[in-house]
Amino acid sequence: MLRLSKLTDYAVVVLARLEAEGGVQTAPCLALATGIAEPTVAKVLKALGHAGLVEGLRGARGGYRLERPLRAIPLSEVICAIDGPIALTACVDGASGCCEAETVCPVRGRWDPVNEAIRAALSAISLAELAAPRPAAGRRKPPPAQAGPDFPPAQAGPEFPPAQAGLNAPPAQAGLNAPPAPPARLPAHSPAE
Amino acid sequence: MLRLSKLTDYAVVVLARLEAEGGVQTAPCLALATGIAEPTVAKVLKALGHAGLVEGLRGARGGYRLERPLRAIPLSEVICAIDGPIALTACVDGASGCCEAETVCPVRGRWDPVNEAIRAALSAISLAELAAPRPAAGRRKPPPAQAGPDFPPAQAGPEFPPAQAGLNAPPAQAGLNAPPAPPARLPAHSPAE
DNA sequence: CCGATACCGGACAAGACAGGTCCGCTTTCA
């Protein structure tokens, strides 16, 4: 699966909404607009606030405001804000004593390149590309079977050809995880496969 | 976190062991060598067998054998074998009706490039690089010379520099997740090789 | 031919983790 948490997914949606509306938006308002439960939206906003992606304005007439345009926010930053550092394995570098299998582990200290590659890939994509203005015309995956037609690497992106995989990958998947559906609690809830 | 399952981690270790030993190895033997519980090793091997990465030989004198050298196995294939298709979001492609927030979801159908980027990154790294013969010295990008004279970009890997990211990433993390550490038997059994 | 070995396939239970919610407090504006 290699999936990231739902909260991250929500964060992307909320941020996109925030930019779409412009100015200051309250958490309840954003919840209404996105269909995500209010407490959850608040939770996401709080995390984003800590990461410096949004600014929280307290008091009456308060709300949240984008610190930067979506174009200047790499996806990796959102993931870090919500999920924490990007790393595929749980074994922390410095904790040498925690892994009992260290002596027999042939991949010890070898995940770095992998993590770096993932980080680079996620940094090369900005939120603006995820929340593209054109509203998903064809509903599903764009005509060109695999690699996207083109999407200029974000500003934070290092050098690294943008996602052109040629492997016999599994069927492409995309979309939102499935927010809990608006207030009234809609029936279907994406069981994700 | 964005972490992958422990099973995948185990799979890498087991595969590395399989190549280190060469020939046919039984599941119990691999369990002994890696320090992972036998049933778990068997489970991993079974999954790898389905994916065509190893071949299971039944009957007495049976065991498992690598179908391909590690050099020809991209990391993405192992992840797919154990964790399933690589996709950051759970929203399945065809399930258009399951996501109630479709109408308000601004990122609908926009995760494809991200998934492709991740896939490409993981396909560019072969298991041979993860299970490099030398323990763990360099830490950073591996010098071209490894075990073999050269490793072609796996069989499925596109062209794409092997994991060289330059972003200000959080502290590097690496290593094995931490196998259950043989409880009573085999205290840190056989050496790395 | 028979027994032993080892894989195959599935199902199961325990535990950990994340998801989602609630509460009280503080800050700001009308």
Place this chain on the structure above:
DNA sequence: TGAAAGCGGACCTGTCTTGTCCGGTATCGG
């Protein structure tokens, strides 16, 4: 001063991964 809104934390629930076990089947050696 009261209301609106964010802030911070803790809590509970549900899901999922993890790890294990079972019976069945195929092959080898005696």
